[in-house]
Amino acid sequence: MHISEGFLSPQALAAGWTITAAGVAWGLKKMDQEKIVRVAMASSVFFLASLVNIRVGPSSAHLALIGPIGLILGWTAFPAILTALLLQAVLFQFGGILVLGANTTVMAAPAVLVYLVFGQAVRGAGKKNAKIAGAAAFLAGSLAVMASAGIAGMFLFLSDREMALTAKTILAVHLPLSIIEGAAALFMTIFLKRTFPDILSGVERS
């Protein structure tokens, strides 16, 4: 999922940084100071999840948990993911510093997107809404991965038209992962709803 250094054109890098800057500013503005520990926790989970590798056919992909992060953090996903990606780049050599903006956009934008689309449905309480909430959580998890792969593909395609095939490959590779991520999102929300339902209420100022 991480785009490596050297693939993107300066324009694509700049676009990535612009979107990231806007998202981070908005996310920090909306963040509730009292709940910053949750942000740090979600950020840590994201940071560590990338170490879990899953073999997908000939290549391997790693867990990203973009959906659950988005559902928990909302707009704050931008600063949380930016920090986690920075640490991943420095400590694990994933991605790079120049492409950090683009990579943050690739992973944080889908997180915010699923939060806006599925957040309400996932938070729905009561037995009646349980099935809808579950389906929403699964969709949030799997669609977030596909959206992320789509944005990554778009960045590559915008940088170099010859990357069209690469973009398609990225989408194809992430299809199986999206199912795994969907399931992960489903189980995480079921677990969180039982043990700590408050966490799904977001970290934004009310």
Added chain:
Amino acid sequence: MKAKTRVCQTRGIAAFSPVFEKGTPVSLGAARFSQKAPRRGAALFICFLVPVLLLAGPDTASAHGVGYRQTGKSAVAIEFYYSTGELMAYQEFRVYSPRDEKNSFQSGRTDEFGRVSFVPEVPGTWRIVVSDTEGHRAEASIPITQEFFDGGRDPRPVSVKSSMPEGLDLFLRAALGVSLLFNAAFLVRLKRCI
């Protein structure tokens, strides 16, 4: 090429002409005619075919011999792998000479074990770029000294750019990362509170 063709053409006519001369008095006998006709046909055929072939396929007819020999020059072999430890097998690579940074010196695909090997021609920093179809790209810079050419010694140790720490190092880095994240969060909170 032209000269060769001409020679063949003249030969063709020379070979053909006696047949032509002998074959001209066709009216002398039907039996004689039937015996001579196939030969004359074949001669005509060859006469025209040879120059036509020579003219039609100058490349094929240029007759470059090919051969091989073992080179005494030393090669450099570099292995590429993913952060997961998986080898970058059968991926596209390009080797850039220090002389020409833009046009690749060599290109192809890595072998089954993610290796690229090349024979450096000049001292300097040689660059190898391996990229796959999924957006991963590894770049290695290999310093080649004059000593390498003089004594055929191995190049200076290549700085291993491991893309991923392992074992305890990995664990410590992961722990450091989580710690840094929480520290950053507390710092932000502290700053806002003040």
